[in-house]
Amino acid sequence: MVTQIGRHREGSGPASGVERGDPSGAVPVAAVTRALVGRNDALAGVTRALRCGRSLVLIEGEPGIGKSRLLHEALTAVADHAVLLAPCPPVREPFPLGPIVDGVRRLRPTPSGLRLTSLAGALRPLFPEWADELPPALEALEDPQETRHRLLRALTELLERLGVATLVVEDAHWADAATLEWLLTLCASGEPRMSIVLTYRPHDVPAGSLLRRLTSRRPVGMTLTRVGIQPLDVRQTGELVRSILGADEVSEQFAVVLHQRTDGVPLAIEETIRSMRERGDIVHRDGEWIRRALDELHVSPTLRDSILERVDRLPVQARRVLEAAAVLGEPADVALLQAVADVEGEAGRRGIARGLAAGLLRDAGGGRLAFRHVLDAEAVAEAIPASDRWQLHRRAAENLRNLDPQPVARLIRHLREANDMSGWAACGEQAADLAWDSGDDQTAVALLLEVLTEVEHPVEAQVRLARKIGRFTAAGGASFATTATGVTSALRSVLTHADLPAGDRGEIRLLLGRLLLQLGQFDVVYQEVEAAVPDLAARPALAAKAMLSLALPRGPWPASAHLAWLVRADELMSQVRTRAESLDLTATGRRSC
Incomplete structure (x- = not known):
C-alpha cells in the first residue's frame, strides 16, 4: 500500500535530477537546501x-x-x-x-599590517606561530589575575584591529x-x-x-x-517538508504524523525525511511523492548519535532513569520511574532532576514525567542492551501489576517485551475479556487470536481460548471478515490436538461451522457440522443444535436429508436439561423451518 504525500514542483528541489528510466522511482539523497520556515x-x-x-x-x-x-x-x-x-x-x-x-x-593567518600596540606581546602564548610578527613578550606579573586581565585586553585590541x-x-x-x-x-x-x-x-x-x-x-x-526558538507547528512542518522535497503540496495527514513523531524540531524533520528516502519509504514517481504504508518512523543515525551523546554526558543515575522512562514509553510518576530504574531514594531523585535539567525529560502534568521528544525516547530505548531491556520491562510489569485498576494494555506490552509469555498470555486474555465487555468485539478476537497462536498452551487452555474466539467472532458479525483466515486456521489447529476431549472437539467444530456459514462456504459448513455430531453424543443440547443447523435448507443436499436431521434433533429435545438450552434450541429450530 502506498499513499501520495505531495506533488513535485517541476524543476525544483532534489527531485529535478531523477532520470525517468529509474525503475525504483528512488530519488538520490542529496544535501538538503530547505527554506527557513516559521522564523x-x-x-x-x-x-x-x-x-x-x-x-x-x-x-x-x-x-x-x-x-x-x-x-x-x-x-x-x-x-x-x-x-x-x-x-x-x-x-x-x-x-x-x-x-x-x-x-x-x-x-x-598573520597579524602583519594590523599595527598592534606593545600590549599584543601578551598574545604570544595564544599564537606561537605569530612569534616573528608580534611585539616582544611583556614583563611577567606576579598577580595571575593581572596577567589574565592583560591578556584579555590584548585580545580585545586584536579584534578591534x-x-x-x-x-x-x-x-x-x-x-x-x-x-x-x-x-x-x-x-x-x-x-x-x-x-x-x-x-x-x-x-x-x-x-x-x-x-x-x-x-x-x-x-x-x-x-x-x-x-x-520554538518548535514548528503542523502547518509549518508541512511547509518544511514541501521545501525539502521540492513539492507543491504535502498532505495534511502526513504533516500531522510527522509532527507527532518529531514534535516540530526542524533537524528531526529533516533527518526523518532523509532516512525515509534512504530506506525507500518515500519515492518519486510520475511527478508525485509517494510514501509506503509505515508502521513506524525510524530514528536516523544522525539523530540517534546526537541524542546518545547528550545522554552519555549525564551521571549513571540519570542514565538509568532515562532508560526506564524510554522503556515505559508513557508518562510515569516518580515512584514508578525510580522502581523501574532500580534507583531509589535520593539517588533516584537526583537522576530525575538531571534528566529534567538536561531537557530530556519533561513535566507531563499530574505529577508524571515523560521524555520531551518521542524520537529521543526511541533512540535511548534502542541503545539499551537486550538483556538489560528485558529486565527493565520485567520491573515495569511487576510494578504496574500493583496498580488498581491494572493498566492491562501497558502490562501486555511489558510482559511481552520481557519475554514472559505465560504472563503475557494471561494478561492478553484478560484484555480481550475487557474489550468484549466494552463492545469492541474486533479487538477482543484479535487479542485472543494472538494469545492462542503465539504461545504453547495445555489442551484445557486451548479449548477455553478457542471457545471464546468462536463465540466472540460469531457474535461480531460483519467484523469477522478482517480476521476470518486467522480464526478458522486457529480453530482447525486446535482440532488436530490428539488429547482433545470428544465433547470439546465437537463444540469447536460446531463453532467453526457457524463461522464458515457466515463466510458463505456452505459445502464446508455441512462437513464440519456433520463431523461434530458423533463427538457431541454426551452433550445432547449441542448435538441437537448441530442437527438443527444441518436441517437448514442450504447447500447441495436434497430436502429429505434436511428433514431427517430435523427429526433427529427433535428426538434429542427430551434429553435437554436446562430451560436456557431449550429456549436456545427452540430459536434455532424456528430458523430451520
Missing part, C-alpha cells in the same frame, strides 16, 4: 540588531531547533560586515580562549571559562564597537557556568536582543 519574526529581530551594531544577541533553543540556521541566514543580510565565527566544540577539557583563537586564525563587526560564539554552553570571562568583561565595559552573538542550549548550561551571569545581565552601552 520570520526571529530573523527580522536578529538582522535588525546586527545592522544597528553594538548589540548583544542571545539565541537559545534545544538541539536541532535551528539556532545556527537562523544565525547564518541573518549573517547573509550583513555580508559586508567582518564576522568572526567562534564555534565551541564539546570537548572534555576545552583550551582556554580556544574558540576565539581558532576564529582569529581562520579570519587572518581586525575590524570585527560581529563576533559569533556558537554553542556557548560548551565555552571555556576564560572565553566567557572575556565576554563578560566586554559586555560590562561598554567599550566594544562590535556586536556579540551567542547561541546556546539552556538545558545544557553547566551548573556554575559564567554563561548564566552573561545572559542574565544587560550589557553596558549595547542593545540586547533575546530570541527563544
Whole structure:
C-alpha cells in the first residue's frame, strides 16, 4: 500500500535530477537546501540588531531547533560586515580562549599590517606561530589575575584591529571559562564597537557556568536582543517538508504524523525525511511523492548519535532513569520511574532532576514525567542492551501489576517485551475479556487470536481460548471478515490436538461451522457440522443444535436429508436439561423451518 504525500514542483528541489528510466522511482539523497520556515519574526529581530551594531544577541533553543540556521541566514543580510565565527566544540577539557583563537586564525593567518600596540606581546602564548610578527613578550606579573586581565585586553585590541563587526560564539554552553570571562568583561565595559552573538542550549548550561551571569545581565552601552526558538507547528512542518522535497503540496495527514513523531524540531524533520528516502519509504514517481504504508518512523543515525551523546554526558543515575522512562514509553510518576530504574531514594531523585535539567525529560502534568521528544525516547530505548531491556520491562510489569485498576494494555506490552509469555498470555486474555465487555468485539478476537497462536498452551487452555474466539467472532458479525483466515486456521489447529476431549472437539467444530456459514462456504459448513455430531453424543443440547443447523435448507443436499436431521434433533429435545438450552434450541429450530 502506498499513499501520495505531495506533488513535485517541476524543476525544483532534489527531485529535478531523477532520470525517468529509474525503475525504483528512488530519488538520490542529496544535501538538503530547505527554506527557513516559521522564523520570520526571529530573523527580522536578529538582522535588525546586527545592522544597528553594538548589540548583544542571545539565541537559545534545544538541539536541532535551528539556532545556527537562523544565525547564518541573518549573517547573509550583513555580508559586508567582518564576522568572526567562534564555534565551541564539546570537548572534555576545552583550551582556554580556544574558540576565539581558532576564529582569529581562520579570519587572518598573520597579524602583519594590523599595527598592534606593545600590549599584543601578551598574545604570544595564544599564537606561537605569530612569534616573528608580534611585539616582544611583556614583563611577567606576579598577580595571575593581572596577567589574565592583560591578556584579555590584548585580545580585545586584536579584534578591534581586525575590524570585527560581529563576533559569533556558537554553542556557548560548551565555552571555556576564560572565553566567557572575556565576554563578560566586554559586555560590562561598554567599550566594544562590535556586536556579540551567542547561541546556546539552556538545558545544557553547566551548573556554575559564567554563561548564566552573561545572559542574565544587560550589557553596558549595547542593545540586547533575546530570541527563544520554538518548535514548528503542523502547518509549518508541512511547509518544511514541501521545501525539502521540492513539492507543491504535502498532505495534511502526513504533516500531522510527522509532527507527532518529531514534535516540530526542524533537524528531526529533516533527518526523518532523509532516512525515509534512504530506506525507500518515500519515492518519486510520475511527478508525485509517494510514501509506503509505515508502521513506524525510524530514528536516523544522525539523530540517534546526537541524542546518545547528550545522554552519555549525564551521571549513571540519570542514565538509568532515562532508560526506564524510554522503556515505559508513557508518562510515569516518580515512584514508578525510580522502581523501574532500580534507583531509589535520593539517588533516584537526583537522576530525575538531571534528566529534567538536561531537557530530556519533561513535566507531563499530574505529577508524571515523560521524555520531551518521542524520537529521543526511541533512540535511548534502542541503545539499551537486550538483556538489560528485558529486565527493565520485567520491573515495569511487576510494578504496574500493583496498580488498581491494572493498566492491562501497558502490562501486555511489558510482559511481552520481557519475554514472559505465560504472563503475557494471561494478561492478553484478560484484555480481550475487557474489550468484549466494552463492545469492541474486533479487538477482543484479535487479542485472543494472538494469545492462542503465539504461545504453547495445555489442551484445557486451548479449548477455553478457542471457545471464546468462536463465540466472540460469531457474535461480531460483519467484523469477522478482517480476521476470518486467522480464526478458522486457529480453530482447525486446535482440532488436530490428539488429547482433545470428544465433547470439546465437537463444540469447536460446531463453532467453526457457524463461522464458515457466515463466510458463505456452505459445502464446508455441512462437513464440519456433520463431523461434530458423533463427538457431541454426551452433550445432547449441542448435538441437537448441530442437527438443527444441518436441517437448514442450504447447500447441495436434497430436502429429505434436511428433514431427517430435523427429526433427529427433535428426538434429542427430551434429553435437554436446562430451560436456557431449550429456549436456545427452540430459536434455532424456528430458523430451520
